[in-house]
Amino acid sequence: MRELADKVAVVTGAASGIGRAMALRFAAEGMTLMVADVDYGGLAETAALAGDGKVLTQITDVSDASAVAHLANRCFGELGAVHVLCNNAGVYQGGHMWTRSEADFAWVLGVNLWGVLHGIHTFVPRMIEQDTEGHVVNTVSVAGLFAAPGSGAYTVSKHAALATSLALAQDLAAAGAKLRVTALCPGAVRTRIADSARVRPPGLLTTPSQDEVDSLDQVSRLAESGIEPSEVADLVVDAIREERFLVLTDPKYATRLRLQTETLLTGDLPSYQ
Numbered sequence: 001m002r003e004l005a006d007k008v009a010v011v012t013g014a015a016s017g018i019g020r021a022m023a024l025r026f027a028a029e030g031m032t033l034m035v036a037d038v039d040y041g042g043l044a045e046t047a048a049l050a051g052d053g054k055v056l057t058q059i060t061d062v063s064d065a066s067a068v069a070h071l072a073n074r075c076f077g078e079l080g081a082v083h084v085l086c087n088n089a090g091v092y093q094g095g096h097m098w099t100r101s102e103a104d105f106a107w108v109l110g111v112n113l114w115g116v117l118h119g120i121h122t123f124v125p126r127m128i129e130q131d132t133e134g135h136v137v138n139t140v141s142v143a144g145l146f147a148a149p150g151s152g153a154y155t156v157s158k159h160a161a162l163a164t165s166l167a168l169a170q171d172l173a174a175a176g177a178k179l180r181v182t183a184l185c186p187g188a189v190r191t192r193i194a195d196s197a198r199v200r201p202p203g204l205l206t207t208p209s210q211d212e213v214d215s216l217d218q219v220s221r222l223a224e225s226g227i228e229p230s231e232v233a234d235l236v237v238d239a240i241r242e243e244r245f246l247v248l249t250d251p252k253y254a255t256r257l258r259l260q261t262e263t264l265l266t267g268d269l270p271s272y273q
Contacts, residue, residue: 001083001084001133001134001135001180001240001241001243002241004026004029004030004031004083004084004237004240004241005029005030005031006030006031006032007031007032007081007083007084008031008032008033008034008075008079008080008081008082008083008084009022009023009026009031009032009033009034009082009083009084009085009086010033010034010035010036010071010075010082010084010085010086010123011023011026011033011034011035011036011086011088012036012037012060012062012071012086012087012088012089012115012119013036013037013062013088013089013090013139014035014036014037014043014046014088015035015037015038015039015041015042015043015045015046016037016039016042016046016191016192017189017191017192017193017229018088018139018184018186018189018191018229018232018233019035019037019046019086019088019089019139020042020046020049020229021228021229021230021232021233022086022088022137022232022233022236023035023046023050023055024046024049024050024230024233025230025233025234025236025237026084026237027050027051027053027055029237030053031053031083031084032053032054032055032079033047033050033053033054033055033056034055034056034057034058034071034074034075034079034082035047035050035055035056035057035058036057036058036059036060036062036071036089037059037060037089038059038060038061038199039199040059043057043059044057056074056075056078056079058070058071058074061201062087062089062111062114062115062118062119063107063110063111063114063115063118064118065114065118065121065122068115068118068119068121068122069118069122071122072122072123072126075123076126081130081132082123082126082127082130082134083127083130083132083133083134083135084134084135084136084137084240085119085123085124085127085134085135085136085137086136086137086139086236087115087116087119087120087136087137087138087139088137088139088184089111089115089139090111090112090115090139090141090193090196091107091108091111091112091193091196091199091200092108092151092154092193092194092196092216092219093105093107093108093151093153093154093196093212094150094151094153094154094211094212094213094214094215094216094218094219095150095151095152095153095209095211095212095215096150096152096211097152097153099209099211099212100152100153101206103204103205103206104153104204104206105153105156106204107200107201107204108153108154108156108157109153109156109157109160111157112154112157112158112160112161113157113160113161113164116138116161116164116165117164119136120136120164120168123136124136124168124172124179127179128172128175128177128178128179131178132178133178133179134178134179134180135179135180135181135182135240135243136168136179136180136181136182137181137182137184137236137239137240138161138164138165138168138181138182138183138184139161139184139186140158140161140162140165140183140184140185141154141158141161141185141186142185142186142187142248142249142250142253143155143158143159144158144159144161144162144183144185145162145185145253145256145257145260146256146257146260146270146272147159147272148272149272150211150214150215150218151215151219161183162183162185165181165182165183165245166183168181169181169245180240180243180245181245182236182239182240182244182245182246182247183245183246183247184232184235184236184239184247185246185247185248185249185253186227186232186247186249187226187248187249187250187253188222188223188225188226188227189223189226189227189228189229189232189249190223190224190226190227190228190229191223191226191229192223193219193223194216194217194219194220194223195220227249231249232249235247235249
């Protein structure tokens, strides 16, 4: 999909971070935008930063199937088509696997996995019916490739998001569809991912354990040392134009992935370092 001008892009999790950066990058390409998030203030700021182009906003909890269906209905009803779908909304939950509660997993899987699945279910059939070129970008994370200690719930959700992206891409190819898929696997990026609890639903709130606090501190430090979200957005636009499935934000991840595969084939546990 080479030409983006005058096309329609939908971005969830667009109130900050990578989602906002993608929205602004698409706006700079001359695309019409539908931006969604649960953060009303941040979403309004993204829309204002997008400039004079056409931008619609929608408060959307992607873990809620009916909310995503409403988003899709509004997109196709008011904009007529969707050419780029970015299932980007994501939250972080730290802590050891054995200390995470059902509420922790319900929250993280609800956003990071079910958010992607709801996006696919509600948007992709209509995007196929358009019979135009299109692209689905799923924000996975490098955590979808490597399992870091202290981030079990997040890692589970992101490995599942990668598997979802692979399965979707294979199904679309087998069906001869004109849609392509990108699994975006960023590492450290300067976002508010460590502050995900700010949008955690009241019914799923828990008291943080020490291992969770320690994990959040580490993730916060990593984010501070990371690349700018705008760099990730540039990689996304390149991937759409080049129809690239896997996007890594650091070349060293390719080397780590090869080493991990080789270690797994020996039957051993890969080192996270």
